[in-house]
Amino acid sequence: MSSRGPLGEAAKTLTRAWTTADPLVSVSDLKVWFPVSSGILQRTIAHVHAVDGVDLEIKTGETVGLVGESGCGKSTLGRAAIRLLEPTAGKILFKGDDITHLRGERLRALRRDMAMIFQDPYASLDPRQTVGDIVGEPIDIHHLAKGKERQDRIREMLRVVGLNPRFVDRYPHEFSGGQRQRVGIARALAVEPSFIVCDEPISALDVSIQAQIINLLERLQSKFNLTYLFIAHDLSVVKHISNRIAVMYLGKIMEVAGGTQLYKRPRHPYTGSLLSAIPIPDPVVETRRERLILQGDVASPVNPPSGCRFRTRCPRAREHCAEEVPPLEEYGDEHKAACFYPLD
């Protein structure tokens, strides 16, 4: 793996050269707000605080899982991390380079090193393009190969994701959901990225097909030394594939820990309820399980609650929770949680 950032002379924040021992991606106090407008003049009257002060580090070769309820900002964080969105505030370092506000040619160069796999294999592929065109497009954009070399590369990518290379001239509608997801993965891999954001890559697939894709992603990771940010709402899948898990709620990270640690000893009350809500496919376990059922719905990201955002649903909330934002605090071995009255 190259120790040089993709951006050449881009602003360095490390005083020495970046190495694979440093975080591949490092996000600090990141905010992404979307304007809400109203009236005939479409004046901005408020903002959706989709991502609202996130700190997260992702090491080379690891998989960080990102879980949370729909609308809590997972996709927005993922898109910002690979600069498909420009953040409102905060900082993103990639291989030691500040990419927060990168534009033009340098942003294009960055795209070679990062990719995204989307949830919906139906919507994310252009129905008028053949599979060869779909996988070949990023190769053309970045002038990576031409002619026969390009064809070989496309076929190789299809083989790598478990598709028959003879499929190059077929169209997306001729494939099943799982096969389309493989095409999406082949396209993401075509630029040989080091970092991939997988945004709910298996949510739209049949249960019996999900394991095929999870195993494929794991195999590709070790083969190409990939680093993943793996977004999903299914905590069982996230725990299976991730080294560490970040739990998000209303634009903020509430807890980060290794999967087993998070499951065995959650500190944040939200994590506790989330874990308790995940059904386990074992009737013996299920009948013995204690259920902590969260009341109410998620609050609005336009006007998030003061202090701790979870306090409106939190069974442990006290006065102080409304007054101050709890910081992410250490609980030993890479375990952090943001709560004034944590679970023990």
Place this chain on the structure above:
Amino acid sequence: MTQALLEVQDLHTVFATKEGTVKAVDGVSFELNPGETLGIVGESGCGKSVTALSIMRLQRPGKIVGGKVMFKGQDLTKVTEDEMRDIRGREMAMIFQDPMTSLNPVFRTGWQVAEPLRLHHGWDSKKALTSAVQMLGRVGIPSAAERARDYPHQFSGGMRQRVMIAMGLTTTPAVLIADEPTTALDVTIQAQILDLLRHVNREFGTATILITHNLGVVAGMCKRVIVMYAGRVVEAGPTMDVFAHPKHPYTWSLLRSIPRLDAERHEPLKPIEGLPPSLVDLPSGCAFHPRCAFKVERCSRDVPALQPVGDTQLSACWVTQAGTELKGA
């Protein structure tokens, strides 16, 4: 044995399409006992919804081409449309994955929840509305009297599902069919709705058919389960037994292919290779045979019937019916 409340016998429902006849439900049989929660699990397209819709006679444009649905001594596939409408209003209720499809956006929520009482019990609007508000309160809608004046779009997804459940329960039906009632919801809201369904089942004694593709939901909700594959029931039995020692290779493989939250170590998942079949062009013999790790020569030739295997389970598999235990790496 208790007398079954609902008995589905060799049901066949088909759809005529350009590609040919889709055998969406291809000889499905099962019983629902009074007060129980029965799970129907299977992958997308295996015929769960069409089975439920056929029971309610809402399968159109599909056609029921064979079998019986016995309920209180009558065959529901034979009763008149008027009688069926009355049964749907009083005795059986169905709730869907997306409540918006069954709520009318232009009527106030309370009015809609009260509709079955006006229509099928002949109650006046005021009495029906009072009862609807009470029911909305019982399913956990806060300030029910005020919220009854709101329109469906003013409710969150979880709240809408509560409204649907309230609407289904107003006439205290004997059977409630819930078709993926939590699939569109976040897990914390799913937990709320499942808890409500447990509560409803206990308080009203409503027998419930819970359709889901989530094996965890079945494990936590249902004493008995039937597993469907390609329009057929491949396994049935007490949930404990089916999960502890599945008697159909599909169930067996499916259980090993999903990650568990309580797994102690990272072990590679064991996927089921291949794809679910097309219902227009089913594989010969056992529809699972092209993906089956246990198949024998006969599997691609003859369709196995659903037969007792072991003390409590039914399985449609030549291999387990011959006494072979399912095991493997």
